Amino acid sequence: MKNLLKKAITMMLAFTLLLGLMTAPPVHADNALFTIESENAQLTSDLQVTTQIYGQPKPGYSGSGFVWMQNSGTISFTVTVPETGMYTISTRYMQELSADGRLQSLAVNGVTKGSYMLPYKTTWSNFDFGYHKLNQGSNTIQLKAGWGFAYFDTFTVDYADLDPLDVQPVLSDTQATPETQLLMNYLTEVYGNHMISGQQE
Numbered sequence: 049m050k051n052l053l054k055k056a057i058t059m060m061l062a063f064t065l066l067l068g069l070m071t072a073p074p075v076h077a078d079n080a081l082f083t084i085e086s087e088n089a090q091l092t093s094d095l096q097v098t099t100q101i102y103g104q105p106k107p108g109y110s111g112s113g114f115v116w117m118q119n120s121g122t123i124s125f126t127v128t129v130p131e132t133g134m135y136t137i138s139t140r141y142m143q144e145l146s147a148d149g150r151l152q153s154l155a156v157n158g159v160t161k162g163s164y165m166l167p168y169k170t171t172w173s174n175f176d177f178g179y180h181k182l183n184q185g186s187n188t189i190q191l192k193a194g195w196g197f198a199y200f201d202t203f204t205v206d207y208a209d210l211d212p213l214d215v216q217p218v219l220s221d222t223q224a225t226p227e228t229q230l231l232m233n234y235l236t237e238v239y240g241n242h243m244i245s246g247q248q249e
Contacts, residue, residue, distance in 0.1 A: 080204050080205070080206040081127075081129070081135070081205055081206045081207060082127045082128075082129075082204065082205040082206070083202055083203070083204045083205075084125050084127075084202065084203050085110065085111035085112070085201070085202055086111075086114055086115040086123060086139075086200040086201055086202060086203060087111055087112055087113050087114065087115060088111070088125075089115070089123050089124060089125040089203065090123070090124040090125065091115060091121070091122075091123060091124075092120075092121045092122045094118070094120045094121040095115050095116065095117055095118075095121040095122075095123065096115070096116045097112075097113045097114070097115055097116075098113055098114065098116050099112075099113045099114070101116065101199070106142060106172075106199060108171065108172045109172060109199075109201045110140075110201055110202060111201070111202070114142075114199045114200060114201045115199065115200045116199050117152075117191075117193050117196050117197070117198055117199070117200060118193070118196050118197055119193060119195065119196040119197065120193050120196065121192075121193045121196070122190050122191065122192045122193070123190065123191045123200060123203075124188060124189070124190045125188075125189055125203060126186055126187065126188050126189075127182070127186075127187050127189060127205045128185060128186050128187070129182045129183075129184060129185070129187060129205070130184065131184050132181070132182070132183050132184045133181070133182070133207075133208070134179045134180065134181055134182075134208035134210055135179070135180060135181075135182045135205050135206060135207060135208055136176060136177075136178070136179060136180075136204075136205070136206050136207070136208050136209075137154065137156075137176075137177040137178070137180055137189060137203070137204070137205055138174055138175060138176045138177060138203070138204045138206075139174070139175050139177070139191070139200055139201075139202065139203050139204070140172055140173070140174055140175075140200070140201040140202045140203075140204075141166060141169070141172070141173065141174075141175055141198055141199060141200050141201065142169050142170065142171065142172055142173065142198065142199045142201075143166045143167065143168055143169050143197070143198040143199070144168065144169065144170045145168075145197040145198075146168060146195070146197070147168045148165075148168075149165035149166055149167050149168060150165070150166050150194070150195045150196060150197050150198050151163050151164070151165055151166075151194030151195045152164055152166060152191055152192065152193060152194050152195075152196070152198065153191070153192040153193075153194050154177050154180075154189070154190070154191055154192075155189070155190040155192065156180050156181075156182065156187065156188070156189055156190075157182075157183070157187055157188055158188070161177075161180055163194055164177055166198050172201055179208045179210070182205075189203070189205070191203075213239060213240035215236045215239050216236065217229070217232045217233045217235075217236040217237075218232075219232055
């Protein structure tokens, strides 16, 4: 009887997980703030718009093709956002050259934001470049080849889903000094609005 009950619970759990995967929303929702086909972005002359690599079709891309970035080149596009704040930047890509990943560099409004290792993927997959601050109005985003050799289908910019910056000045030590409480009050007051720095030598 116990074994039968365990099997039933296991099957119900597996069914629930499967149903969750089937109904989960896609990473790139249709109602994202901004999506651009890579072939419609501004491309340097060393990039190619294609539908195949070395004669092998790469089905599943959207639009009229995808951009093949080898060991050089820059993909640039401009996005207009309604307000200054944090946004996510992501791409739909394929990288089937290196199991160790291929390095690319992201710049926002002319400032390099970091280098990103695109994992090995033999099917079209999503990669998230993380949260980046964009200014109200027009912003230029650039992806530059590092070790290159990846295919890019689309780029998406959307609102960042951040936790609210609501921190209360509550101390865990009930016997803390009044000075400690004043410091905590100040830290929570400036949290999310200002940066505090210091130096000791």
